[in-house]
Amino acid sequence: MENKITIEKLREFLEQEQNSGKTLFSYQSRLNQNNSLIDSKLKIGSNKYKEIILEEETGLELGGMNRKSFSIIFPIKDSQLIKHGKITLLGKEVNKITEPTIDFGMMLLIGINNATEKEKDELKRLNFISNGIEGFSIRTIPRRFWCRISKSALQKGFSFEFLGNAIIYLYKRKFKGLVKSVEVIFINSYPSSIEQFIVLSSDIFSKVKEKWKTKIDEWRKRIDCDYDWGCEICPYREECYGVKQVLVSREEI
Amino acid sequence: MELKKTPLIIAIAGKGGVGKTIITTLIAKAISTSYKFKLLLIDADPTHPHLSKMVQLVPEKSLEKIRSELIDKSISKEADIQTIAETIDFEVYSAIKESKGFSLFSIGQPEGPGCFCPSNALLRKVIESISNDFDVVLIDCEAGLEQINRMVIRSVDIILIVSDISLRSIETAKSISESAKKFTQYRKIGVIVNRVKGDINIILDKLKEYDLPLFALIPEDELITKFDLEGRALIKIPEDSVSFQKITDNIEKLLEI
Numbered sequence: 001m002e003n004k005i006t007i008e009k010l011r012e013f014l015e016q017e018q019n020s021g022k023t024l025f026s027y028q029s030r031l032n033q034n035n036s037l038i039d040s041k042l043k044i045g046s047n048k049y050k051e052i053i054l055e056e057e058t059g060l061e062l063g064g065m066n067r068k069s070f071s072i073i074f075p076i077k078d079s080q081l082i083k084h085g086k087i088t089l090l091g092k093e094v095n096k097i098t099e100p101t102i103d104f105g106m107m108l109l110i111g112i113n114n115a116t117e118k119e120k121d122e123l124k125r126l127n128f129i130s131n132g133i134e135g136f137s138i139r140t141i142p143r144r145f146w147c148r149i150s151k152s153a154l155q156k157g158f159s160f161e162f163l164g165n166a167i168i169y170l171y172k173r174k175f176k177g178l179v180k181s182v183e184v185i186f187i188n189s190y191p192s193s194i195e196q197f198i199v200l201s202s203d204i205f206s207k208v209k210e211k212w213k214t215k216i217d218e219w220r221k222r223i224d225c226d227y228d229w230g231c232e233i234c235p236y237r238e239e240c241y242g243v244k245q246v247l248v249s250r251e252e253i
Numbered sequence: 254m255e256l257k258k259t260p261l262i263i264a265i266a267g268k269g270g271v272g273k274t275i276i277t278t279l280i281a282k283a284i285s286t287s288y289k290f291k292l293l294l295i296d297a298d299p300t301h302p303h304l305s306k307m308v309q310l311v312p313e314k315s316l317e318k319i320r321s322e323l324i325d326k327s328i329s330k331e332a333d334i335q336t337i338a339e340t341i342d343f344e345v346y347s348a349i350k351e352s353k354g355f356s357l358f359s360i361g362q363p364e365g366p367g368c369f370c371p372s373n374a375l376l377r378k379v380i381e382s383i384s385n386d387f388d389v390v391l392i393d394c395e396a397g398l399e400q401i402n403r404m405v406i407r408s409v410d411i412i413l414i415v416s417d418i419s420l421r422s423i424e425t426a427k428s429i430s431e432s433a434k435k436f437t438q439y440r441k442i443g444v445i446v447n448r449v450k451g452d453i454n455i456i457l458d459k460l461k462e463y464d465l466p467l468f469a470l471i472p473e474d475e476l477i478t479k480f481d482l483e484g485r486a487l488i489k490i491p492e493d494s495v496s497f498q499k500i501t502d503n504i505e506k507l508l509e510i
């Protein structure tokens with residue numbers, strides 16, 4: 001029930017943004033019977049595209065250090081909540097983007113059969129996406145998004161429609177039997193929309209935080225200390241306290 | 254060819270001067286030449302950070318620099334905690350120098366006093382996260398493994414101890430192995446004997462006596478000496494070099510393909 005409310009809120013938000021004049025594209029996945037992509041000059045293949053895209057080869061960078069970004073992978077058992085194959089883009093298509101880097105957020109709604117915690121964690125690791133798309137490379141940053149699209153991929157017509165299709169194809173291929181449906185949402189170019197989307201989807205994060213709270217508390221106790229926790233004699237007490245706060249904050253992101 | 258598990262994390266340790274960094278460089282060359290694996294090199298030797306020169310990739314920032322800045326920011330409240338927590342992964346990733354064959358990250362030398370414990374824990378978690386983007390991680394350690402346990406990564410898959418044909422280096426290999434059993438999580442451990450020439454039966458007997466598995470014997474290679482004396486990056490060594498060929502012959506065993 002909670003998942004249904006969260007997803008409905010997110011869909012309503014996208015509709016409101018569109019109604020306020022922001023550009024919204026809606027695509028349907030174009031996979032054929034063999035789950036292969038129709039009409040693409042760019043190639044997709046499991047583990048076939050592990051190239052490093054160097055800075056000088058980059059045509060477009062999504063997210064990154066000085067950009068707003070998010071990456072939310074949301075496995076859901078109730079696959080009826082998911083519009084399988086739907087790709088929504090709030091923002092500009094690649095061919096309309098002139099900047100070298102843009103704010104970017106991605107949410108994947110993934111309908112699953114019964115999955116173990118380990119399998120759910122595996123669904124959230126995106127390196128198979130990075131390794132499976134020609135001219136596209138993701139750098140894993142928890143909860144954020146940072147990727148490079150090569151100049152040659154742009155010349156071959158890389159688009160967010162293609163990216164959404166590729167993601168759906170790769171998930172279905174890698175997690176056969178586990179993944180029943182995939183819906184993709186991208187947001188770019190509107191930093192305020194990205195911020196609002198993160199706030200709206202915070203219910204998803206709070207469930208994850210709750211799950212990890214005990215683990216974080218246990219783990220806090222286990223940080224090594226050269227002074228055997230003799231804080232009263234430790235000359236680095238202030239630094240220690242400051243960094244520990246950062247450490248815990250990162251775990252909670 | 255696929256690896257059984259990724260990332261495959263290999264730590265290379267051994268007595269100072271036996272050729273750890275040379276072996277790391279040759280393994281990096283073998284992997285990047287023959288396989289399409291994403292390879293991360295970590296130069297974890299703070300006192301002799303030679304790896305970057307041998308592979309011709311010099312990062313702009315070291316982990317120690319990032320750690321020092323992190324401590325300063327945390328104390329000075331220059332940025333709020335949440336912002337620091339959100340950007341630390343980006344900063345560490347930006348410190349990685351990339352090339353088409355592999356990427357390199359340097360630990361660097363300590364920048365000054367300061368509490369290391371939570372900052373080590375934080376940076377270790379970031380490095381573990383980043384390592385998941387790679388297929389193979391090669392860590393060029395200082396003599397033992399203490400540095401990497403504290404700062405880099407808690408567990409590795411394979412520990413490669415490099416030795417030359419001296420009993421002192423075999424004794425050091427034994428100490429490293431014993432220390433690893435107590436303090437490091439690993440799956441496999443073994444020795445590469447470097448600069449082999451003449452009769453080394455005594456060395457091989459010692460390895461058996463100390464129950465140290467042998468991964469490979471790498472012959473003395475004049476080409477390596479030549480490259481060193483001429484100040485040339487070892488990564489450019491020709492593929493017909495005897496030491497490189499030996500590494501290549503053993504690479505599939507090493508990578509468990």
